[in-house]
Amino acid sequence: MKIDPIHQFNIEPLFTIGHIGNQTIAVTNSSLYMFLSVALISILMIGGVAGRQLVPGRFQSMAEISYEFVASTIRSTAGTEGMKFFPLIFSLFMFICVSNLVGIIPYTFTISSHIIVTAALALLVFFTVLIYGIYKNGLKFFRIFVPSGVPIYILPLVMFIEILSFLLRPVSHSVRLFANMLAGHIALKVFAGFVAMLGVSLGAIGWIGGVMPLALTVALTALELLVAFLQAYVFAILTCIYLNDAIHPGH
Amino acid sequence: MARGLRLSSELIAGVVVGAVIGWGFDRLLSTSPFGLIVFFLLGFVAGVVNVVRSAGVAPGSAER
Numbered sequence: 193m194k195i196d197p198i199h200q201f202n203i204e205p206l207f208t209i210g211h212i213g214n215q216t217i218a219v220t221n222s223s224l225y226m227f228l229s230v231a232l233i234s235i236l237m238i239g240g241v242a243g244r245q246l247v248p249g250r251f252q253s254m255a256e257i258s259y260e261f262v263a264s265t266i267r268s269t270a271g272t273e274g275m276k277f278f279p280l281i282f283s284l285f286m287f288i289c290v291s292n293l294v295g296i297i298p299y300t301f302t303i304s305s306h307i308i309v310t311a312a313l314a315l316l317v318f319f320t321v322l323i324y325g326i327y328k329n330g331l332k333f334f335r336i337f338v339p340s341g342v343p344i345y346i347l348p349l350v351m352f353i354e355i356l357s358f359l360l361r362p363v364s365h366s367v368r369l370f371a372n373m374l375a376g377h378i379a380l381k382v383f384a385g386f387v388a389m390l391g392v393s394l395g396a397i398g399w400i401g402g403v404m405p406l407a408l409t410v411a412l413t414a415l416e417l418l419v420a421f422l423q424a425y426v427f428a429i430l431t432c433i434y435l436n437d438a439i440h441p442g443h
Numbered sequence: 444m445a446r447g448l449r450l451s452s453e454l455i456a457g458v459v460v461g462a463v464i465g466w467g468f469d470r471l472l473s474t475s476p477f478g479l480i481v482f483f484l485l486g487f488v489a490g491v492v493n494v495v496r497s498a499g500v501a502p503g504s505a506e507r
Contacts, residue, residue, distance in 0.1 A: 356461065356489040364456035364493065372448050426449065 197381035201305050201374070222309070225301045229291040237286075258286065262428065269432040273439050280320065281435075284313060285428040292373065292420030296413065304423075305373040307366060314366035317431045325438030336441045365430055372423050376416045384409045453493040461486010 205218035240255025248256055262282045266274045288304060295302030303309050325333040337354040338347070386405035390398035465482025469475040 353485060353489050353492060356464075356485055357457070357492050360453075360456050360460050360486075360489055360493060363460050364453045367456055368449055368452040371452055375448065 197378045197385070200301070200377060200381060203306075221301050222303055222306065225291065225294065225303050229287060229294055229303070232290050232294070233286045258282075265425075265429055266432050269429060270436040270439060274432060274435055277320075277432075277435055280317075281428050281431055284317070284431060285424050288313070288369065288427055289421060289424035292424060293417070295373070295377070296416050296420060302373050302377055304369050305377055307370040310366040310370040311362070313369075313427070314362040317365065317434060318362040321434045321438045324435075325441060328438065329441050333438070333441050336437050361434060365427070369423050369427055372419055376412075376419055380409065380412050380416060383412060450494050450498060453497055454490040457486045457488075457490015457493060458483070459486070461489065 203220050203222055205216070205220050206224060208216055208218045210217050236251070236258075237255050240251045243249060243252055245252060259282070262285050263275070263278065266278060266281055270277070291303045294300055295305070337351050337358065339350060339354065342350050383405050387402040387409070390402040390405070392398070394401065461482045461484070462479065464486070465479035468478035468482060472478065
């Protein structure tokens with residue numbers, strides 16, 4: 193009995209579309225699950241608002257709760273002006289949340305366990321903040337690098353550290369989501385593998401002893417459910433905080 | 444675990460990005476190893492600043 197906890201993150205091409213240079217462009221299992229989560233979100237949102245009842249049903253209240261949740265997050269962190277970015281933040285939150293929740297189901301693929309996906313999302317946010325900040329505030333945007341009340345002789349060093357910590361944002365933003373999903377799914381796989389390993393190697397006693405790692409797997413799945421939602425929320429709230437810098441720089 | 448990974452990712456990102464910038468600086472200007480040393484330390488400092496900010500101990504530009 194061999195445990196291979198990394199196998200679940202394999203990218204397998206399903207069919208090839210074409211070639212760019214030597215690089216094959218294929219629809220992989222990763223892009224299949226991306227389409228699946230987008231389809232699920234579309235069904236939830238379009239189906240939810242199709243009825244438009246005054247007293248919402250199950251579907252409609254789910255759609256309304258997700259709208260209200262993201263909207264209140266934006267209003268509390270980036271102010272009312274942040275609602276301009278509602279479509280971006282709502283899409284990011286729903287995409288990450290739904291794809292993470294789909295990823296918990298056994299035998300499915302977790303999109304955000306690949307750093308290239310989370311890095312693309314984080315860079316999207318980073319460049320949105322940078323371009324919108326410069327577009328809206330001009331050169332005043334760079335005031336976020338100059339904290340007020342710092343003595344002049346130490347200012348260059350502080351400015352440099354501030355610029356560096358600004359550049360760090362997309363890295364930590366993407367690594368956080370990626371590392372959480374990767375670590376959680378590996379831990380889940382390893383503990384689930386213990387059940388089979390005990391049973392195969394020790395026979396009947398092993399199968400009875402396997403109850404303990406099985407219980408732990410159940411508990412870890414519940415934890416993963418929480419982490420899946422929490423990481424989507426953290427990603428969305430950090431996006432709001434970063435956008436707040438672009439909307440109101442130099443507070 | 445979520446909080447721990449959140450804070451550690453901030454610090455690791457700081458050190459790694461500092462080291463990468465320093466390494467690239469050294470390659471371009473052939474000042475090895477001083478660029479790496481300086482940027483590694485600056486990256487560490489920036490990482491610690493981000494950790495302190497995201498832990499909410501001190502108010503930072505990100506969370507004011």
